Amino acid sequence: MRDYKADYVRSLFSRIPAEYDSLLGLLTLGQDRRWRALVVKNANPDPDGFALDVATGTGLMASEFAQLMRPRGLAVGVDLTMSMLQTAKGRMKTRGLYNRTALILARAEDLPFKDRCFASASISLALRNVSDASKTLGEMARVTRRGGVVVSLDFARPPNRLFRLFYYDYLLGLFPLLGRMVSNAWAATLSYLGRSILRSRTGEQIAELMSKQGLIGAKSVGLTMGVVCLVYGRKR
Secondary structure, eight states: OOOHHHHHHHHHHTTOGGGHHHHHHHHHTTTHHHHHHHHHHHHOOOTTSEEEEETOTTTHHHHHHHTTOOTTOEEEEEESOHHHHHHHHHHHHHTTOGGGEEEEEOOTTSOOSOTTOEEEEEEESOGGGSSOHHHHHHHHHHHEEEEEEEEEEEEOOOSOHHHHHHHHHIIIIIHHHHHHHHOHHHHHHHHHHHHHHHTOOOHHHHHHHHHHTTEEEEEEEEETTTTEEEEEEEEO
């Protein structure tokens, strides 16, 4: 059966790989670097093992893991958009991380790996983009070894009502306007991102999905006034 959401997301992000990092910095007001550092801290990757980054995009998160890897370790990035992976490949070569990374074209809901082969698995700012979040987390749990950590970082709806009003105006008003000033591709992407954030799950809902997939101690932590939630659980 054809997956129309996957087709749409692939088409959308394949048009902006070169500009994606700038787009992300704009969307997060530069906070994305701190968020990635917290993902790494909570994933606690094994420098001599394998670290998986699902929906890796341009490889920003995968490169964070790769910098920690020793010669026996490997950061593996998975994405369903070839142009994003090509951009990620260029990033790894520029940063001297190419020998410590592997980039694979695959869907988050059907990871092409054996059971329990990764020390950690992460997905950053992308769980709301997959077609089946529960299946994605289940696949991440499946390929993570016992004692390893599964981490999700994603946008959320801030709990403070007053702040939420300003934030929603930013997402639905200013954000698409900025996109139209750049290009049609940016306008379409920024419009989608704003709408997708309004439909995003809460951190508690993601933690519940993790628990249903057999991860223990699933916990949600709000960051930057609840703009994003960091959720993590351990493989039993």
